[in-house]
Amino acid sequence: MKRTGGPVAFRRAALAGAVLATALGGGAILVACGAGGQDGAADGPARLTVADSYIPLPPAGGMAAGYLTVRNDGGRDELVGVSSPGAGSITMHRSTASSMEQVARLDVPAHGALQLARGGNHLMIMGWQKAPALGDEVELDLTFAKAGTISVKVPVKELTYRPGQQ
Incomplete structure (x- = not known):
């Protein structure tokens, strides 16, 4: 059975996943901050x-x-x-x-x-x-x-x- 990828391909995929997770998580934080406080002041x-x-x-x-x-x-x-x-x-x-x-x-x-x-x-x-x-x-x-x-x-x-x- 032939392996595709290898350690470098795995690291690239893991790094891409981490970047995507960070971007999505940061977006959620920005949305939450932009929604304003409980009093709606924003x-x-x-x-x-x-x-x-x-x-x-x-x-x-x-x-x-x-x-x-x-x-x-x-x-x-x-x-x-x-x-x-x-x-x-x-x-x-x-x-x-x-x-x-x-x-x-x-x-x-x-x-x-x-x-x-x-x-x-x-x-x-x-x-x-x-x-x-x-x-x-x-x-x-x-x-x-x-x-x-x-x-x-x-x-x-x-x-x-x-x-x-x-």
Whole structure:
């Protein structure tokens, strides 16, 4: 049986493999460093937009839920409060399969989205100044830890409204 290569060919192949491994490993380190810290500071400030907002019509001016999506094309931020000139109080909640809990803040990931939707994170709106009617728009002031406050007009929809299904 004839041997191909030999010690020199083996050393060349081993050296090429080591160089490739070093290059790939270095690339992974550069990617990890370029991703920024946990606070998203390397991505710069949060660049937020709000979409798909709605409030299902509350029963006789009672408590209502609020749903929306905060899209972020920048660094990480947090939703730290919500208020409205038309309501006494608005609280943020997180729902799981078996419970609902009030939370003080909700994460808005860098280059991601915070979705407030049925069965998940959502707002609870109480103490209406005037009971909202179908078709009204309610002003919500969303306060973020870094981006400050964004005011949005949120339409009041039918109780059965589901975005993308109407």
